[in-house]
Amino acid sequence: MTTSEWPLWEVFVRSRRGLSHTHAGSLHAPDAELALRNARDLYTRRGEGVSIWVVPSAAITASSPDEKDPFFEPAADKPYRHPTFYEIPEGVKHL
Amino acid sequence: MATAAHRIARTREEDSPADEAALAAAYEAAFDAAVAADERIEPRDWMPDAYRATLVRQIAQHAHSEIIGMQPEANWITRAPSLRRKAILMAKVQDEAGHGLYLYSAAETLGTSRDELLDKLHSGRQKYSSIFNYPTLTWADVGAIGWLVDGAAITNQVPLCRCSYGPYARAMVRICKEESFHQRQGYELLQALSRGTPEQHEMAQDAVNRWWWPSLMMFGPPDDQSQHSAQSMTWKIKRHSNDELRQRFVDICVPQAESLGLTLPDPDLRWNEERGHYDFGEIDWTEFREVLKGNGPCNEQRITQRRAAHDEGTWVREAAAAYAEKHTAKDITKDRSKDITKDGAKDGETTA
Ligand SMILES: [Fe+2]
Ligand SMILES: [Fe+2]
Numbered sequence: 001m002t003t004s005e006w007p008l009w010e011v012f013v014r015s016r017r018g019l020s021h022t023h024a025g026s027l028h029a030p031d032a033e034l035a036l037r038n039a040r041d042l043y044t045r046r047g048e049g050v051s052i053w054v055v056p057s058a059a060i061t062a063s064s065p066d067e068k069d070p071f072f073e074p075a076a077d078k079p080y081r082h083p084t085f086y087e088i089p090e091g092v093k094h095l
Numbered sequence: 096m097a098t099a100a101h102r103i104a105r106t107r108e109e110d111s112p113a114d115e116a117a118l119a120a121a122y123e124a125a126f127d128a129a130v131a132a133d134e135r136i137e138p139r140d141w142m143p144d145a146y147r148a149t150l151v152r153q154i155a156q157h158a159h160s161e162i163i164g165m166q167p168e169a170n171w172i173t174r175a176p177s178l179r180r181k182a183i184l185m186a187k188v189q190d191e192a193g194h195g196l197y198l199y200s201a202a203e204t205l206g207t208s209r210d211e212l213l214d215k216l217h218s219g220r221q222k223y224s225s226i227f228n229y230p231t232l233t234w235a236d237v238g239a240i241g242w243l244v245d246g247a248a249i250t251n252q253v254p255l256c257r258c259s260y261g262p263y264a265r266a267m268v269r270i271c272k273e274e275s276f277h278q279r280q281g282y283e284l285l286q287a288l289s290r291g292t293p294e295q296h297e298m299a300q301d302a303v304n305r306w307w308w309p310s311l312m313m314f315g316p317p318d319d320q321s322q323h324s325a326q327s328m329t330w331k332i333k334r335h336s337n338d339e340l341r342q343r344f345v346d347i348c349v350p351q352a353e354s355l356g357l358t359l360p361d362p363d364l365r366w367n368e369e370r371g372h373y374d375f376g377e378i379d380w381t382e383f384r385e386v387l388k389g390n391g392p393c394n395e396q397r398i399t400q401r402r403a404a405h406d407e408g409t410w411v412r413e414a415a416a417a418y419a420e421k422h423t424a425k426d427i428t429k430d431r432s433k434d435i436t437k438d439g440a441k442d443g444e445t446t447a
Contacts (some may be wrong), residue, residue, distance in 0.1 A: 005208060005209055005210050005416070006412070006416065006419075023271075025197060025200055025265075025266070026200045027196060027200065028209060030412075030415040030416045030418065030419035031415075031419035031423075033423065034415060034419075041193075042193055042196055042197075045186075045189070045190070045193065050293075056155070062139070062200075064135065064138050064139070065139045065141075074413070076175075
């Protein structure tokens with residue numbers, strides 16, 4: 001049997017309860033169980049996490065950097081989605 | 096930035112070969128603008144081939160240094176003088192393995208594979224830091240490495256946290272956080288020896304004498320002889336010149352050595368009021384080049400041991416892969432049998 005490279009996994013760590021999982025980095029592992037164990041050893045040696053997700057890198061669909069401006073354009077010309085767009089008379093409170 | 100990217104998108108739709116040069120220029124302009132604006136370049140962004148190659152070379156060399164660097168220190172794990180020191184040293188060596196892994200991952204985002212990187216290390220086509228080709232002769236060397244070698248590495252690495260390539264910069268942030276423990280445990284170890292018996296003090300001094308000059312060489316050749324420096328500065332891979340960082344390190348170390356009660360082995364070392372820095376003696380660059388060429392005291396041993404570790408781990412990698420394959424196969428069969436029962440039931444319904 002040849003040892004072709006183990007698949008790549010992306011690691012997400014929840015640093016403490018109440019926060020969402022954040023991307024920490026990636027690693028190679030033969031399966032999900034070992035990916036989790038390796039992730040623990042690699043990314044939480046100093047209590048950096050209370051929960052870990054591992055996701056096969058191949059399972060991620062990403063937007064293309066080439067299209068990043070047109071792709072996000074629909075949001076760019078809608079300043080009225082921000083509260084600062086609106087003029088409120090001085091002195092009005094709790095708004 | 097936005098206009099360049101728009102132009103790229105538009106040119107692409109037209110897809111005419113005549114526009115290819117314009118397209119390349121637009122990509123390049125977008126890259127240059129991002130670097131100039133101190134934005135980060137991310138893996139799927141367009142980048143010049145030479146930028147990619149420079150990063151692969153530098154990150155790979157850095158990753159290799161982390162894992163080869165485990166050897167000289169691991170040499171003392173079984174002989175650490177106390178359980179406390181042993182636990183500390185194991186944690187440090189384990190950290191260095193982690194640093195290697197962060198960096199290999201960063202290099203892989205540039206399109207090389209882990210196998211390829213290891214292969215190049217094993218066959219000598221990629222280098223690691225020369226410092227690890229020196230032997231660790233006494234326990235005090237563990238202290239000198241932590242203080243001076245990790246110290247020099249930190250001086251080099253802190254500016255790399257702002258490197259223009261995102262994955263490398265992020266790996267460096269993680270590494271720098273962990274390095275400060277490495278330096279402090281070394282300093283504390285040397286302090287204990289320096290304040291111990293005369294023999295222990297002597298041992299600490301001897302270690303510093305041997306590690307001082309090689310640590311200064313870690314910053315690379317002088318600026319006027321450094322091949323890659325200028326381009327790396329333009330690309331913001333590097334933020335400071337070799338000599339600048341070396342000077343910074345010397346200035347930091349002198350008072351630290353004084354506090355340790357140890358001397359640095361350089362008769363020319365003295366404060367220069369005018370420059371506001373310490374002057375220091377000439378570095379023996381012939382020695383540096385010899386070690387780089389493979390003629391250091393431990394080059395042979397380090398690479399042999401690395402290859403052996405890799406070869407001896409083959410059965411583990413194979414076993415884990417076989418186990419994973421077996422279980423994936425089983426899962427698929429399970430899923431398929433579920434489908435079959437479902438289909439069977441459906442068939443049953445239609446035929447009924
Ligand atoms: Fe390290
Ligand atoms: Fe270190």
